Amino acid sequence: MYQVASGPDDGELARRIVTAGARRDADAEAELCRRFAPRIRLYGLRHLRNDAAAADLVQDVLLMTLEKLRTGVVREFDKLASFILGTCRQTVIDGRRSGGRRERILETFAPTLDSATEDSDTALDSGRLESCLENLPERERSVLVMTFYDDRPADEVGAALGLSPGNVRVIRHRGIERLRRCVEEQTS
């Protein structure tokens, strides 16, 4: 249904890392980590619902990706994003770690990973968010709080508030838009 996005320079990035091999192209590796670390983390949060587990996933998947690029296992450079997503899925399914091997790879790539994961999820200013939440219409505030306090779907929130799931989605959508605009306005 949605067009599969593929970065035009993802392939070039992969090519640089593969070409450098053991000599390592540190800039390309750092850019790959910077670009994909937030996406891997989102995937981890979505599927594992745990900050620490998501952080581990970022490290594991980036380590595996860099190693497979360096050793020439990845051949379809233009499908780098798909390869990394597949690695995320497999890692979550496996749910296991590869002990000593992971430690060895981590030693090699630690500096690259450290710089990639910094500032990947800067928190919003809570005072600003409070003020924006206070200014929402009552229904929107109730629905957003009850939705995001524990990431609850519309049918559960609707059942609690006596609203249909469709109605909750409409209120939720309006609330998010209003909140987003308010936070962005106050930021700028």
Added chain:
Amino acid sequence: MSGLPCPSPIPEAELTAYWLGELEDSDAADVEQHVFGCSHCSSQLQLLVRLGVGIRQVASEGTVHAVLTPAFVRQMQNNGLQVREYRLRPGTSVACTIAPDDDLVVSHLHAEFAGVERLDLIFEDPDSGAQLRMKDLAFDRTADEIVLASNTRYLRELGTATRRVRLLAVQEGGERELGTYTFNHSRYRSGSGA
């Protein structure tokens, strides 16, 4: 890639549905595949997640007022939050406070909601006459109460004071009062039991 706009951006409502697990597996996989290769859409999803995390934090600290449900309050208690609760029938009053350890203060306002189309709440200071009207609350018509979570920052700054809450059923042609509830607030004193 990073700075390029997305040719087919995923709407916010779809990203939210994906995040909350509302999509069919195949649709969720499509969204995931797109987001993974798209800087723009992954940034949008990241902003949504940040908003969600921020809302959770504000709710956990009780620094926003909101109408909730009894089950939701129990869930917060199960998550370890210290919740101070007051229960009032129409026409009654309560001596209330907020303790240093309280994360949240909620009031269960009982009333008869059957047949109510729209519910408003007026929060007033009887001394000054100042009023704040909360319009069109989310409520369950089959329940016999609404749960009002007060802003803990406001309560901590409030000295000895009386505040009154009125629940109003609003319908075409006018409104009728469902109940008035009086809160006699004082600063917390250890062992006061207020």
